[in-house]
Amino acid sequence: MSSIFNAFPMQGSEGTVMRILVVGAGGVGGYFGARLLQAGRDVTFLVRPSRAAVLARDGLTVHSPLGDFHHPAPPHVTGDALVPFDLILLSCKARDLGGAMEAMAPAVGPDSLILPLLNGLAHLDLLRERFGDSAVLGGLCMISADRNAEGEILHFNDIAHLVFGEPAGGYSERTRAVAATLGNAGFTLSHADNILQAMWEKWTFIATLAGLTCLMRGAVCDMLAGGAAPLMQQMQTECEAVAAQAGFPVRPAAHDRLASVLASPDSTLTASMLRDVERGLESEGEHLLGDLLKRRDRGASPDTSLLMVACTHLRTYEARRRRGDLPGVD
Structure with missing residues (x-):
C-alpha cells in the first residue's frame, strides 16, 4: 500500500494526546473512530440527532475481517455543545460537506487540525475558505465499508489504510503529532511526503x-x-x-x-x-x-x-x- 502512495509508515507514541472529533459515524468515520476508541484514544463523534439516538440505544458495532468490535456507549455530540478539538477527522460524503462544516465550526479552534477523508480535491478549497489554509491537512483512506439498516458498520475486506500529510509537502511537527495520535490503532497509517499526488x-x-x-x-x-x-x-x-x-x-x-x-x-x-x-x-x-x-x-x-x-x-x-x-x- 505505501509503495503506491509514496507514503512512509509512522508509529504511535504514548507521549502525544490529542482530542479527536470524528465528523460522521457512517462506514468510514464509524470504522476508524471505532478502532481509535478500541485503542483507547480520546474520541467523540459528531452526528445527527437520529444517529445519536441509535448510538445511545445500541452502541457502535463493527463487523470486520480484521476483528469485530462493540462499544456500548461511544461518546457523541450533536453539535449544540461543541468545544475546540485538536484533530477533526472529516468523513462525510461530499453531498454533506456544507452541513458538516457548519456543524463542526465550533470545534475548530486556532490550533485545530482538520483531516478530511473525502475523495477528490474540491473539498480542500471549501475547507480552506471556511477555516483557513493552515487548518487543513490532506488525507485519504483505502477501505470498503458501509453502514447497514441497524446502524452497524460493515467492513467488506481486509484493507483499512489511512494516509495523510501537509498539502504543501514534507514533514512537520504537527503531522508527526497526528501520526503519534493515530498510530497503532488497529489500521495501517502512513504519512505521505506528497499527499496531493496520493x-x-x-x-x-x-x-x-x-x-x-x-x-x-x-x-x-x-x-x-x-x-x-x-x-x-x-x-x-x-x-x-x-x-x-x-x-x-x-x-x-x-x-x-x-x-x-x-x-x-x-x-x-x-x-x-x-x-x-x-x-x-x-x-x-x-x-x-x-x-x-x-x-x-x-x-x-x-x-x-x-x-x-x-x-x-x-x-x-x-x-x-x-x-x-x-x-x-x-
Whole structure:
C-alpha cells in the first residue's frame, strides 16, 4: 500500500494526546473512530440527532475481517455543545460537506487540525475558505465499508489504510503529532511526503471504478462478463489523463493496481456510489466525475468521452431523482 502512495509508515507514541472529533459515524468515520476508541484514544463523534439516538440505544458495532468490535456507549455530540478539538477527522460524503462544516465550526479552534477523508480535491478549497489554509491537512483512506439498516458498520475486506500529510509537502511537527495520535490503532497509517499526488491517484481510482460501476450497474466481474474490458481500460486512461494534465501523473504502481482490479474476473467489487444510486440517494457524481471534467484539457478529451458519458448518466439519474420518479424508492 505505501509503495503506491509514496507514503512512509509512522508509529504511535504514548507521549502525544490529542482530542479527536470524528465528523460522521457512517462506514468510514464509524470504522476508524471505532478502532481509535478500541485503542483507547480520546474520541467523540459528531452526528445527527437520529444517529445519536441509535448510538445511545445500541452502541457502535463493527463487523470486520480484521476483528469485530462493540462499544456500548461511544461518546457523541450533536453539535449544540461543541468545544475546540485538536484533530477533526472529516468523513462525510461530499453531498454533506456544507452541513458538516457548519456543524463542526465550533470545534475548530486556532490550533485545530482538520483531516478530511473525502475523495477528490474540491473539498480542500471549501475547507480552506471556511477555516483557513493552515487548518487543513490532506488525507485519504483505502477501505470498503458501509453502514447497514441497524446502524452497524460493515467492513467488506481486509484493507483499512489511512494516509495523510501537509498539502504543501514534507514533514512537520504537527503531522508527526497526528501520526503519534493515530498510530497503532488497529489500521495501517502512513504519512505521505506528497499527499496531493496520493490524493490524485486515489481520485483516479475511485472515479474510474465509480463511473464504470454506476454506468454498467454491476461489479467488476459483471462488467468483464459483459465484455466491457476495453471500456474499462478506456475509463482508466481518461481519468489518469486528467491527473497528468494537472501535473500529477499517476505512478506505475498506482496504475498497475487499478488495472489489476479491473482485470479480476472473480471480483465482486463495486463503488460505494453505486450503492447510493441503488438506494435512490444523492450521488457524488459531480464531486468525483464532474470535477474531473472541469479540470481536463478539452482539446485532448472530446465531449463524447466515456468520462463525459458516465458523468451525464449520473446527472440524468439526479434529475430523475429530484423529480421523485425512481422506481422502488420512497
